[in-house]
Amino acid sequence: MNFLDLFAGGGGLSEGFLRNGFEPITHIELDKNACKTLETRSAYYYLKRNNMLQLYRRYQKSYNETDDVREREREILLSHIPQGILEPVLNIEISKKTLPEIFDKIDQRLNVVGQEDVDIVIGGPPCQAYSLVGRARDENNMENDPRNYLYKLYIRFLNRYHPKSFVFENVPGILTAFNGNLFRNIQAYMKRVGYNIEAHKIDAKDLGVLQSRKRIIIIGWRKDLKFTYPIFEPVISDYTVNDILNDLPKLRAGENYREFTYRKSVNKCLLKTKIRNKDDIVTHHISRNHTKRDLEIYRLALDKWNREKARIKYTDLPEYLKTHKNQTSFLDRFKVVAGDKKYSHTIVAHISRDGHHYIHPDITQNRSLTVREAARIQSFPDDYFFEGPRTANFVQIGNAVPPLMAEKIALWFKETFARIC
Structure with a gap:
């Protein structure tokens, strides 16, 4: 079974399909750092299959080195990987102008790997234009954002390759954008090119992820196939968020952990x-520097959460800690990750700008989450290596489909394909 990955990001959705034995035809992604992450992940899977993970561990340990040293180590790592393993990653924007080139490269890949058909297309166009927050902050309600219409390009892939099925992932706001007209158009286009579709809101916490993350998952299948939308039995977790954080070394603001070993x-x-x-081993565990003002706010937020299990509002702060004039909206600018609860609030790409919405639950550390901690809340494994600077790592994590969620979806496809195809 194979898959085509559109708007691939850092690979959260594709990770679920890789774990279930699907082979990638092509990952297509505009962001250069995310593409490097996808290449590194491809290297990991190749080395794992060939009992050569010691080479991958060596590369992981270059994380704390300079950019030049890390790049040299990456070249050494990739020198052990056959070129065909890395070719599926295509660093290009999906647009009307680039579609002929992209289709040509996909056709070449299919020929190289000896495949005639694409089994499944996965992916979700960038969601900022559909998000409720994005529309609230834009004076034109995002109506002029060209990303609103990327779904048409996604459908061009369906029309060309006629996969058995597809997964289209996005934020809940896609259902209500432009009074629901946009979603109705999406449905009409997908049906027009030969697919039955269903769309449901799925929360990642119901699939075993220790994070509440609601997403719309559109699943389509060719009209000649007898599919039905999957029913996922909710996973009842016996764990708390602290269970995926407490083994990591403790850090104060601005500290870098360089030893690679766990605390527990x-x-x-x-x-x-x-x-x-x-x-x-431990990588990507470096904490941000924070101002004294921010650290004081973090302590107040943590104290309120620990005593009252309540979120601090911006209007609760002493006047000397306030710097914003807006005291009527976005009052939850500072938010503690609920370590003692069964799931965290949603990790989003804004974490790349500051950590105010993701304060570590341990008051003795008094800081925002590290990249590794955010990745864990998204269910990325510790052997997942994110390329690029820290801000790029956070963007890749915040935009991703949690791998554990993706794995459950991919498992359903694997079982369904085995039954009917």
């Missing part, structure tokens, strides 16, 4: 969620 041994939660195994 692996626990059942980490094993069950596939976040950590017994051979993993």
